[in-house]
Amino acid sequence: MDASIQPILEKALLDERLDxxxxxxxxxxxxxxxxxxxxDLIRKRIHPEPYVTYIVDxxxxxxxxxxxxxDFxxxxxxxxxxEAYTLSRQVLGQKIQETIDLGGVQILLQGGLHPRLKLGWYEDLLRWIKxxxxxxxxxxxxxxxxxxxKINKISLIETLTRLRDAGLGSIPGGGAEILTDHARDTISPKKCTAAEWLEVMRQGHLVQLKSSATMMYGxxxxxxxxxxxxxxxRDLQDETGGFTAFICWSLQPNNTRLEHMPASGSFEYLKTLAISRLMLDNIPNFQSSW
Structure with missing residues (x-):
């Protein structure tokens, strides 16, 4: 064993929080x-059952x-x-019905930050689906x-409450990338800041919308x-308890402005996943990406 990490792993196995x-x-x-x-030993403590679970979505x-x-x-x-599109109700309905016919129980509904669609459009869409x-x-x-x-000039709490009341069931953790200003200012300067991403999740958990959390590395x-x-x-989970799962994945650089960057391999993925399990002692589930 690498001598530099032995005391850290022993600390984790004694349920002491890593810094x-x-x-x-x-x-x-x-x-x-x-x-x-x-x-893996930590995982078995959290989930002693000899199987993993999945849903069809x-x-x-x-x-x-x-x-x-x-950029990514x-x-x-x-x-x-x-090539720009916004799906019609007919196409959306077809995709949802195909999912249900295959045993699906959930849809992950995401899109770009559209400059024209207002909140009423999203509320109507959710009500129609439900x-x-x-x-x-x-x-x-x-x-x-x-x-x-921002585009509707209303508070986050109103936005989240209205969407919840229209049928939103939970929030995906996408768009986190890396929650530091340096990384975000470099690869996604027009997107919400790290603090804003965390505040959305904080307010979402406040109105009883559970969520996942993600990290895109590499x-x-x-x-x-x-x-x-x-x-x-981890700090936000201590505060709210609203994260149900953590998912990490590596940058997929093809056909992006980061195409010059080498893709991370399986070793880096497994190491990042394992370290995340040791650090995130308060998030119960780890989920694979697809």
């Missing part, structure tokens, strides 16, 4: 087997129109682009929700920024 320096030391280590084994991107031009995104289009389909709506990432409040961030990201999630 910034602990996390940074783990990220600098290449001893994946020891880190992974400790994370579907990602539905209701629009690809977005005005924030993130290959999805967005501007309103006048030929009136016609028996399915849970896991919808609208924090950047979307932050944008809805771009401009340092190991220290990954640790800072995890600590910010």
């Amino acid at each position: 910034y320096d602990d996390g940074l030391t783990l990220f600098k280590s290449y001893d994946l087997l020891s880190i992974g084994n400790a994370a 579907r990602n539905i991107n209701y629009t690809n129109v977005c005005h924030v031009d993130c 995104c290959a999805f967005y289009r501007h309103m006048k682009d030929l 009136a016609n389909y028996d399915i849970h709506i896991h919808g609208f990432s924090p950047p979307e929700l932050d944008w809805f409040a 771009h401009v961030e340092s190991y220290g920024e990954r640790v800072e990201h995890l600590l910010r999630l």
